[in-house]
Amino acid sequence: MKIACIHPLSWFTLAAGLVMAVPVSAVDFYTSDTEEPEPKPNEISFRFNAPSIDEDDNAAQVAETLGIEDANQIGLQRFYYANDPDSDWRFIMDGRWLVQPEEIYLSVDVFKPESFYVNIDFQHWIDYDYGAGIYYPPTNTFAVLDPDLLSKKISKFKLTLRAIPGDSVEWDFGYSFFNRDGMSVSTIFGDDYQYVLGRTQSRGIIPALNDIKETVNTLELGVKSEDGITRSGARVFFQRRESERTRSVERAAQQPSRNRFTTDEQSSKDDLFGLSGYVRRELTDTLSGSVGASFTTLDGEVSGSRIFGSGPGASYDLEFAALQIDDRGFLDLDGMRKLKQWIFNANLVYEPEGNWRWTTGVRLERLDSEAFNSYLDTVYQIDWGDQRYERQEAVMSSENSKNSTDLSGFFEIRYKGFSKAMLYSRVEGATQEGSLDETWDRREVVPDDESMENLLSRATEFDRLRGTWETGVNYYPWTRVRLSLEGYLKYRKYDFGYEKLIMSPNDETRYPGYIENQTFYTRDVNARLHVKILPSLKSVTRIDLQDSSIDTQDRLHPEIESSDRERVVFNQSLTWTPHPRFFITAAYHLVDDMTKTPAPDIEGTFSGILVNLPNDYWQADLNLYCVISKLIDLELGYHYLEMSNYIDNSPLTVPYGSDLEQHQALAAVILHFGQFTVARIGYNYYQQTDAASAGLRDYDIHMITSSLQVQF
């Protein structure tokens, strides 16, 4: 039979054609003879995705990069309901509830227009964090971490009540809550290579686990009033920020004879109180002005410890054997911090008859802060005479008192006299003057009870100058061509003057003590061009050229250029819609980014240790959507990313960067089972190869996706 020789693809083509050609009687289609219905306001949709992650693949890496867990994803993708818009009371609910990955979103609005309004927003999701560092070739080392440790649960809640008792007055009450709770992982290269009594150690990759619990509770009350000419408002708020962070590091994981853990626990609790108000008035037909002021206080306390022990969470143990010089920790941290901030703000907007808009404003800020800490310093040093470790304990105190005054202003002018163009230019300037007094004292109590030693006593008078000038034009010569050109310059100069400076020889790293002054420059030009090449073909191009540099002068040397960063960003997208039932979009992104410092130019013994590292990458996207038949739409997509900034400097120090490629492809069929019922069945493919991790971060994932949406 000849027909038996026809390739299976041909059968598929025929079958697809039949599906499109033969109406499905059970489905209520609209056709070319009927009007396409408007969308319904309400919606419910479900999702079921089934990923396939091979056992050899890196599930933790997948979770961080793609947010995909190694489990079926199921849940309510969206639920939206709004009652009749003509009702006296409106009710709008929007939500999402996914079981895998765990994610909840709920927004509820209940309001009576121009009278009363209630809004509740709740959001909860999991943030994956897989900071597994990098593969270290000389020792064939890579930190393989438990994926279960790698997530943080994030929750946000906000309640807003608004009452409008009269025509011109509005009251607002708000309560919001933020919480982050979980574990993240990063790596360090351990304290290897540091001096150990008798010998040095080799380098290794060391996991560092951060257990984090942060909450922010905020209460606020506001009132606004408006009479058509004058608007005014006031607000009072109270916020409590609480943070508990525990960082556990296994210091020498591959060296049993030297291994020990540090557990660094630090907690803080801060109360902020703020009061503010403003008045805004139409002064004339062409001039409006506003003034605002605010006062904020912060009152906080900190506590914590950093302990070396045989395991994470160990208690301070006098018998724990010292394994390395300068193993430093602390106990019984007890601290406070206070801050007061006053801000005054005034603005004018002038719109004379014609085509100008002038805007100007000034801002005055005063900031006073102080902080004090006391703790017990613990450190192992070497008794060179007896050739043994010596445990030292010292009572420490540190104190900081700072005040600063900022005066800043801006002036912006816009000209719209050319009917097809808007020209604008803006200048900002800011000065800051202030003083910083610091003291840091140490009194050794073990092994000897010594007198107080002053490690640092410094009074700094600092001043800062900042300026920005930006100018640009948006020009639309024809409906099909839009051009935006912009450039800006930023300048910052910081000076640090020391009226009094007493520093221990061992503590010269106190910054900004070593830096006398610094000047920062940024020069940027960017352009964006929208062109409708054809009625159905749109092109958007964006180019950004940026150069930043830093000039630094320290206490001993003449000024040098300590940094130079050059960045070129090019983006191009094309959208082709030759037919109302079909489109293709393509995009290309290229970033060429290099930061240079003088360090790599150092010759001799240290040559090659420090390198200039690029941050280059490029991406390409292609998406296609096509209405094939009454029943079927087709969607295809592809995304490619390449980052190639890897430098293996492990013979001298450690490797840096990534040599990474990502492919993402999708194919989906969208089935319209009637006017308001849509199902989507698709296949997604994800692939990553990262040569920098010797394949240990590579993955291949296949995922079947599906969803069902019903509008009502």
Added chain:
Amino acid sequence: MKLQLPHLRAPFVVRLWICLGTVLLVFIACQSVNRTVLMVPQTKGAEFVGSEDCMLCHEDLGRNFLTTNHARLVVSDETGFELGCEACHGPGGLHSMEGGGSHLIHNPGRNPATCLQCHMEVQAQFSLPHSHPVADGQLSCVDCHDPHGDEEKELFAEGILARESGSCAECHPTQAGPFVFEHEAMRDGCTTCHETHGSTNDKMLKVRNANLCLQCHFTEKRQNMLLIGGIDHTGFNFIQQGTCWTAGCHEAVHGSHVNGSLRF
């Protein structure tokens, strides 16, 4: 590019059938369907009406919008007619005619696609392995940016850390301080060290190696020592141990309560 795809080598008759089939599909589709495809921020059946129409109900938003950066896109000629409110929200004809209805207008607060059509470089950053989860839908552009211009925030000049880092502190309070031993770079905000949309580097850092720090804390070669901040960093091979913050030496990069060198 190393993507491994199955090698396709179809005989002529198969390729012919595929071509004929494709033509057949397109023909049938063109003859039988009137359903249209919409790209964000279009709304089915809606046309552009201009920003003045929006102001009839959204006067507050419009008033504040006039002094924002986005208002610089607006010109008086019809060539810029679509670039007011509808540049981001899509054509508002149906929304205006119905007197509201969130399903009849695009909301970039829920879907950042509109923002990313112009801010293309940001779209690329959100696709990087180390980025804020905007592409995944947990965050949106308006969580950190206010495109309309917030009159109250501007006039209140509100609160501590009101500058650039203010929105970061909402979700990252621990790093906000203040600390007894502060890191000077924090005064200029988080973007001194971080690419806040996304980066090629872990922790969304601008630079992956010690050069990040050495931009300000420059190195100095003196005799056979390499000094950073006046301190020899070669004595115990510190400089070879990795980046400043991953070598186990300067862990408290945002500020420290107890150590002047920001060690912990």
